[in-house]
Amino acid sequence: xKQALSHGSPRRRISLALSDAPLTLAAxxxxxxxxxxxxxxxxxxxLEGACRVVLLAAILQACxxxxxxxxxxxxxxxxGRITAILLALGSASIIMAFVYFGWxxxxxxxxxxxxxxxxxxxxxxxxxxxxxxxxxxxxxLPDAGQAAVSSR
Numbered sequence: 714x715k716q717a718l719s720h721g722s723p724r725r726r727i728s729l730a731l732s733d734a735p736l737t738l739a740a741x742x743x744x745x746x747x748x749x750x751x752x753x754x755x756x757x758x759x760l761e762g763a764c765r766v767v768l769l770a771a772i773l774q775a776c777x778x779x780x781x782x783x784x785x786x787x788x789x790x791x792x793g794r795i796t797a798i799l800l801a802l803g804s805a806s807i808i809m810a811f812v813y814f815g816w817x818x819x820x821x822x823x824x825x826x827x828x829x830x831x832x833x834x835x836x837x838x839x840x841x842x843x844x845x846x847x848x849x850x851x852x853x854l855p856d857a858g859q860a861a862v863s864s865r
Contacts, residue, residue, distance in 0.1 A: 726783040736836045738770040744829035776801040
């Protein structure tokens with residue numbers, strides 16, 4: 714079982730992506746609430762609005778997976794993490810531009826995607842940092858902050 718959840722296994726990447734999916738959905742929901750306000754919020758809670766929110770969250774999450782954010786071998790440092798997040802957000806922007814061009818009625822509201830992308834990117838960065846810190850502790854390695862203090 715331990716080998717099934719090793720750093721490079723597909724099961725581990727899938728489980729990490731599924732565990733971060735609610736964060737992405739929360740970012741899109743918060744962006745819609747923030748941008749649309751209380752009046753338009755009720756329209757977002759309808760079945761059609763919920764489908765729009767889930768579509769945007771699914772595309773963002775798929776881009777995070779495609780960018781390799783959950784591959785421990787590819788994302789070993791902060792620079793790689795940030796690069797993967799920016800790559801994912803750029804890809805999601807292009808995909809959503811095509812989706813909104815082809816089906817403008819799928820747009821949640823003006824500016825919602827931009828706010829959702831920033832929130833989702835920040836949440837993914839935070840989630841990745843917390844996950845890395847936990848993995849280092851469980852392996853008996855010092856955190857990056859502890860290593861810097863002990864090297865002085």
